[in-house]
Amino acid sequence: MHNEKPAWWKEGIVYQVWPRSFKDSNGDGIGDLRGVIDKLDYIKSLGVDIIWLNPVYKSPNDDMGYDVSDYRAINPEFGTMADMDELLQKAHQKGLRIVMDLVVNHSSDEHAWFKESASSRDNPKADWYYWRDKPNNWGAWFGGSAWEYVPARNQYYLHVFSKKQPDLNWENPEVREAIYSIMRYWGDKGIDGFRFDAVTRYSKDLTFKDTPPDSTGYGFPACMNGPKEHVFLREMYRKVLSHYDWMTVGEGGGSTPRSTWPYVNPSKHELGMVFVGPHTGVGRPRYGNGYDESGFDLPRFKAIIDEWQRGMDGHGWMGWYLENHDQVRSINRWGNTGIYWKESGKMLATLLLFLRGTPYIYMGEELGMVNYPFRKKEEIRDLEAMNDYVVLNKRGYAPDHIWKILRMTSRDNCRTPMQWNDQGNAGFSTGKPWIEVNPSYQDINVEAEEKDPDSILHYWRKAIQVRKAHPTAIYGSFRLLCPKDTQVFAFTRKDQEHELLIVCNFTNVHARYEIPKEFRGAEKLIGNYENEPGILLHAYECYVLERNI
Ligand code: TEU
Ligand code: CA
Numbered sequence: 001m002h003n004e005k006p007a008w009w010k011e012g013i014v015y016q017v018w019p020r021s022f023k024d025s026n027g028d029g030i031g032d033l034r035g036v037i038d039k040l041d042y043i044k045s046l047g048v049d050i051i052w053l054n055p056v057y058k059s060p061n062d063d064m065g066y067d068v069s070d071y072r073a074i075n076p077e078f079g080t081m082a083d084m085d086e087l088l089q090k091a092h093q094k095g096l097r098i099v100m101d102l103v104v105n106h107s108s109d110e111h112a113w114f115k116e117s118a119s120s121r122d123n124p125k126a127d128w129y130y131w132r133d134k135p136n137n138w139g140a141w142f143g144g145s146a147w148e149y150v151p152a153r154n155q156y157y158l159h160v161f162s163k164k165q166p167d168l169n170w171e172n173p174e175v176r177e178a179i180y181s182i183m184r185y186w187g188d189k190g191i192d193g194f195r196f197d198a199v200t201r202y203s204k205d206l207t208f209k210d211t212p213p214d215s216t217g218y219g220f221p222a223c224m225n226g227p228k229e230h231v232f233l234r235e236m237y238r239k240v241l242s243h244y245d246w247m248t249v250g251e252g253g254g255s256t257p258r259s260t261w262p263y264v265n266p267s268k269h270e271l272g273m274v275f276v277g278p279h280t281g282v283g284r285p286r287y288g289n290g291y292d293e294s295g296f297d298l299p300r301f302k303a304i305i306d307e308w309q310r311g312m313d314g315h316g317w318m319g320w321y322l323e324n325h326d327q328v329r330s331i332n333r334w335g336n337t338g339i340y341w342k343e344s345g346k347m348l349a350t351l352l353l354f355l356r357g358t359p360y361i362y363m364g365e366e367l368g369m370v371n372y373p374f375r376k377k378e379e380i381r382d383l384e385a386m387n388d389y390v391v392l393n394k395r396g397y398a399p400d401h402i403w404k405i406l407r408m409t410s411r412d413n414c415r416t417p418m419q420w421n422d423q424g425n426a427g428f429s430t431g432k433p434w435i436e437v438n439p440s441y442q443d444i445n446v447e448a449e450e451k452d453p454d455s456i457l458h459y460w461r462k463a464i465q466v467r468k469a470h471p472t473a474i475y476g477s478f479r480l481l482c483p484k485d486t487q488v489f490a491f492t493r494k495d496q497e498h499e500l501l502i503v504c505n506f507t508n509v510h511a512r513y514e515i516p517k518e519f520r521g522a523e524k525l526i527g528n529y530e531n532e533p534g535i536l537l538h539a540y541e542c543y544v545l546e547r548n549i
Contacts, residue, residue, distance in 0.1 A: 003314070004475045009193070009247035009272060010317055011474055012049035012097070013353075013464060014360045018325045019056055019078055020064065021417045022363055024429035031417070031428070033079035037087050042446065044094050046366060047464035050247065051091060052195055054325055055101045056084065060110050062164035063142070063383055064325075064415075065101075066197065067108035071182040088190050097192035099247050104179045105198040106165040113178075114166050118150050118157070128175050129166045130158035130204065137210040139218025143387035146221055160201055160221050162383055167223075170202045170232055180240045187240070193247030196271065199263075200252045203228040216391070225254055230262050233270040242269070249319055249358075250274040257311025264316025273358060275319035279304045280327055285405050296334065298486050298506050306491075309356050309478035320355045322348060323362035328413040332371040336540060340508050341368060343540035345456035346463075346528035347504050350542040353467045354493060354502045356478045361460070363418050367449055368456040371413040372438050375403050381435050385410035421447040459528065466526045466544065472498040487511035488537065494549075500525075501545040505537040513537050515545070522547040 004010070023035030033056065043051060055065035058073040065075065074081050091098050107114055117125040135147030135156045140163065147156035148163045158167045168175050183194065203226030211219030241248055253260030253274035260276070262268050282304065283296035312318050322330035331337060335344030345368030352359050372379070380386050385406055392402045407413070412435065419441040420427030426441035438444075449455035467473045476493035487507045493500040501519045505511045515533060524532065527543030 004317075005266065006475075007272070007317075008097075009050065009249075010358060011468075012247075012358065013047070013467070014050045014052050014099070014319070014358060015043055015046060015048040016052045016054070016321075016324060016360055016362045017043075018054045018363060018415060020054075020434065021415055021428070023418065023420070024431065024433070027429060027431040028077070029429050029431040029433045030077045032077065033074070033083040033087050037083070037090055040087075040090055040094055040096065044096060045461070046361075047461055047468065048361065049095070050097045050099055050192065052099045052249075052360070053101065055103055055197075057103075060108055060164065062108070062162055064381075066103050067106070067110075067162070067165045068103050069108040069110040070112075071104075071107075072185055085189065092190070097247070099193040099195055099249070100186060100191050101197055102183065102194040103197040104168060104182075105201045106159065106161060106167045109164045109166050113168075119152055121153050121155070127169060127172050129169050131155045132158070132208065136208045137213060137219040138208075138221040139214075139216055142383050143216075143391065145218065158204070158221075160198075160223060167201075167204070170204075171206070171228070176232065176235065180236065183236075183240045187244050187246075191246075193244075193249070193272075196248065196250045198252075199233075199250040199271070199274075200224050200229065200254070202226070202232050225259060230268070230270060233263070234268070237269045237271075241271075246272070248272040252276055257308055257315070260312065261315045264312075264318070266316070273317040273319050275321055275357075275360065276308060277321075278308075280322070280333075283333070285408050298489065299484055301334075302480060302483055302489055305355070306478075306480040306483065309480075309491075313356065313477055318357040319360055320352060320357045321360040321362065322352050323365045323414055324360065325362070325414055326411050327362075328408060328410070329369055329371045330365065331368050332408070332413075334506060335368075336508050337370050338508075340540045341370075342454070342456055343528050343538070344508075346459040347506070347540045347542040349456070349460050349463050350502065350526070350528070350544065351489065351504050353463045354473055354491075354500065354544060356474075356476065356493065359467075362414060364414075366457055366460040367419060367444055367446065369416075369419060369444055370438065370440050371407055372410075372416050372436065374407050374410060374412070379436055380406070380410065380412060382411045382415065385412055419445040421445050463526055470498070470500065470525070470546065471495070472500055472546075476500065481516070482513075485511075485513075488513050497549055499547050499549055501547075502542075503533070503537065503545075504542040505540055508539045510539065511537045511541075519545050519547055 020031045022031040023039050024031050025034035056078045057068045058070035058075050059065045117128045138146035140146040142162040149156050201223045204223040213219050248271045250271045253263045282301045416438045417428035417433050422442050426437045449457035472495050476495045479492045481490040488511050489504045522545040525544045529541050
């Protein structure tokens with residue numbers, strides 16, 4: 001057996017719902033809570049256990065809900081508090097848990113706290129945000145300076161993200177108590193946990209020293225794993241988390257496994273797990289330091305996953321994702337949108353579901369949804385993509401080049417409506433959707449894939465069942481094979497009774513792969529081609545073998 005202490009959120013599988021684009025129940029073009037309620041049976045049918053709901057709190061939507069103006073209210077465009085209560089109740093009835101997003105590194109500038117704080121230098125909330133007489137050189141994640149001037153105070157406030165997302169002052173115990181009380185409010189409603197947005201940025205380096213400027217002319221804010229980070233999280237654990245049987249997942253940890261241990265080591269009493277994203281950075285074009293078109297480097301991708309898989313084993317639990325609302329569609333990055341669309345979609349499912357850690361499936365990933373063919377400004381909704389558009393234009397990039405970059409990077413790629421059928425608006429809404437529907441919906445949609453026994457959707461369901469039936473896939477240790485191979489990602493998972501071999505061809509051509517001796521004749525649990533594994537893998541072929549020890 002293994003020495004990991006079992007927990008429902010380690011064994012469970014998460015399905016991420018970005019509510020704005022999941023299902024619109026009233027024809028206003030915006031997905032809503034009733035839409036999620038209507039689709040609970042579909043979610044359940046996937047075999048997943050936990051729904052992570054992106055923010056549904058009241059928000060002016062500068063950053064699509066990640067700018068909260070009232071933490072105790074539902075954004076009216078998503079429905080009412082009664083809808084939220086009903087969602088919790090119906091989900092629980094079906095054995096599904098609901099985890100909410102907690103966005104408390106910053107609030108909206110339209111939150112009552114900030115309005116009061118910004119009104120003068122001596123109001124009761126004057127100290128709830130970071131106010132300084134002079135800005136330093138830090139840049140904001142979404143462009144420009146990280147400081148914004150407010151005449152009423154003749155001071156600047158810090159915003160690591162957009163200027164409508166002022167950073168809350170975690171040094172102030174009143175702020176922390178206010179946050180804890182929000183958490184208890186939702187805890188009393190019966191939610192099953194939180195995903196902690198930007199958790200590594202709660203604590204700031206209070207010297208606010210300039211940092212070396214990058215090509216944008218600004219310095220990166222020195223507020224990752226700040227000096228009091230773990231002090232704050234331990235207090236939060238003591239005062240709130242320890243009173244609930246919650247799933248608690250931090251967005252990001254340290255930059256290495258070692259610096260991530262304190263966040264999730266059970267003896268430290270902070271969070272249950274973190275998910276990290278460095279693997280999604282491999283081959284991702286960026287504009288920050290020049291456009292990197294170097295392409296995808298499989299050995300590098302494997303090395304990063306290996307570092308985290310082994311580096312965290314025995315030190316704390318992790319979650320893994322290939323897609324989320326900040327990413328693009330995984331099939332465009334690591335798979336094939338042409339003739340091997342199906343094969344590569346299944347291959348990616350196999351990779352995600354057999355890594356060590358809780359898998360996070362993003363809505364539409366189970367269908368093999370693809371990136372949107374962006375080609376005009378009017379199609380952009382995300383403020384990050386909009387800022388990239390402005391920056392790339394300023395740098396004199398040709399329009400074709402800009403669109404090529406945005407088609408590969410814009411967060412809007414994962415935010416187009418869920419594709420339910422081949423009818424109007426992909427069955428998402430009877431009204432005009434808030435963002436364009438991906439034209440691929442004629443072929444890629446739930447209804448079509450339900451009918452096709454060989455679909456990516458059915459493969460996910462099957463692979464989920466295989467994972468669940470094999471505890472080795474959940475708790476077994478990870479070992480990377482053939483790290484230098486530029487085509488094949490192969491690894492094993494092992495406990496004292498069983499060993500699994502997972503093999504994935506990441507290319508659209510044959511690849512040579514010799515099965516390790518001890519796995520010859522082992523049982524094939526799942527795979528995306530009919531044949532028994534041979535010495536040559538087909539394009540994007542994948543399989544999982546199991547042997548007894
Ligand atoms: O993202 C935080 C974050 O660290 C970003 O770097 C994120 O990785 C980036 O946007 C990817 O392009 C979280 C949320 O997931 C994101 O949607 C929000 O915009 C952000 O916090 C601010 O709340
Ligand atoms: Ca709606």
